[in-house]
Amino acid sequence: MDHFAIITAFGPDRPGIVALMADSLHQLGCNIEDTCMTRLRGEFTMMLMVRLPEGIVAEDLGRRLTPFTTPLDLAILCRAMPDQAASRQTPLEIPTFMLSVYGADHPGIVAQVARTVAQHQGNITDMNTRVIGSGDRPIYVMVMEVQLQEAQQADQLRQALEQLKPLLGVDLTFRLLESVTF
Amino acid sequence: MAIRPILQYPHQALKSTNAAVVPSDPAVQAVVQDMLDTLAASPGVALAAPQIGQAVQVIVVDVSRKKGERGHGLVVLLNPVILSLEGKKSVREGCLSVPDYTGNVLRYEEALVEGLTPEGRVVTVSASGFEALAFQHEVDHLNGLLFLDRIESLSTDLFRRKK
Numbered sequence: 001m002d003h004f005a006i007i008t009a010f011g012p013d014r015p016g017i018v019a020l021m022a023d024s025l026h027q028l029g030c031n032i033e034d035t036c037m038t039r040l041r042g043e044f045t046m047m048l049m050v051r052l053p054e055g056i057v058a059e060d061l062g063r064r065l066t067p068f069t070t071p072l073d074l075a076i077l078c079r080a081m082p083d084q085a086a087s088r089q090t091p092l093e094i095p096t097f098m099l100s101v102y103g104a105d106h107p108g109i110v111a112q113v114a115r116t117v118a119q120h121q122g123n124i125t126d127m128n129t130r131v132i133g134s135g136d137r138p139i140y141v142m143v144m145e146v147q148l149q150e151a152q153q154a155d156q157l158r159q160a161l162e163q164l165k166p167l168l169g170v171d172l173t174f175r176l177l178e179s180v181t182f
Numbered sequence: 183m184a185i186r187p188i189l190q191y192p193h194q195a196l197k198s199t200n201a202a203v204v205p206s207d208p209a210v211q212a213v214v215q216d217m218l219d220t221l222a223a224s225p226g227v228a229l230a231a232p233q234i235g236q237a238v239q240v241i242v243v244d245v246s247r248k249k250g251e252r253g254h255g256l257v258v259l260l261n262p263v264i265l266s267l268e269g270k271k272s273v274r275e276g277c278l279s280v281p282d283y284t285g286n287v288l289r290y291e292e293a294l295v296e297g298l299t300p301e302g303r304v305v306t307v308s309a310s311g312f313e314a315l316a317f318q319h320e321v322d323h324l325n326g327l328l329f330l331d332r333i334e335s336l337s338t339d340l341f342r343r344k345k
């Protein structure tokens with residue numbers, strides 16, 4: 001039976017981080033499966049799902065990785081992944097929406113929007129935010145992918161989001177994500 | 183004739199070169215019929231011959247199989263080429279031959295496609311919207327290209343760095 005772990009790691013961005021991480025995991029016998037990595041300003045951040053070899057448990061992985069990654073000053077956290085969460089499943093055909101929210105930056109935008117989505121049983125499955133604009137007039141931009149069990153829930157969520165606009169002083173659009181399969 | 187299995191990558195038929203065909207060839211007519219039967223039994227709106235393991239330049243497109251789409255109805259094209267494309271757009275695209283994954287690819291709103299009918303007549307099809315995407319995707323298959331070869335952004339386009 002295969003066992004899986006999730007690793008999160010981050011450190012100052014520089015060339016070679018991915019190569020070192022991948023090489024270290026390979027030397028430990030871990031197989032890299034699904035990953036997501038990006039740069040948050042000057043910091044490179046990684047989330048990796050790995051298949052563990054016989055004889056390594058997730059709890060030990062961080063300790064065993066550290067000697068490899070110390071030169072790059074990476075912070076590392078590992079945790080076992082439940083087998084059910086790790087299994088690959090055909091994605092269900094669930095209505096998926098994109099929500100863009102943007103406006104003058106102020107505290108609470110993410111929290112209020114996310115709460116509204118949650119109150120309508122929306123599941124945020126992917127999300128990016130950025131602070132853009134000039135230093136004295138920062139603009140907050142947030143894009144999220146939201147799944148709803150039922151397409152009918154979309155209208156209610158859209159209305160609730162519309163009501164947030166004046167409250168938060170933001171602009172937003174909520175739209176069906178069209179993906180085409182040929 | 184027969185419903186064929188739709189091949190999935192890494193089947194090498196999906197990455198091979200495909201030969202131009204002669205409409206009068208009975209073998210070509212058989213391939214066309216198999217593609218039509220397979221399309222009819224599939225959840226999709228279009229197929230390219232390599233997807234059923236035939237290394238020839240044949241596509242079938244019928245966007246009217248999708249609710250709300252009409253396009254040109256069923257179009258069978260032999261040796262299709264795209265003459266022109268207009269109106270760039272980013273599309274989240276998937277493929278029956280690459281299960282469980284979609285990616286953002288650059289496509290065009292309008293496509294002018296030329297090819298031969300199964301009877302050997304030269305036709306041009308001016309497709310737009312969903313139908314134009316279908317033609318671009320299927321002609322790619324004839325060139326051994328999958329949408330994976332065209333993924334242009336990992337996530338939300340908004341956050342692509344300015345070049």
Ligand SMILES: [Zn+2]
Nearest residue numbers: 182277278279
């Ligand atoms: Zn395809």
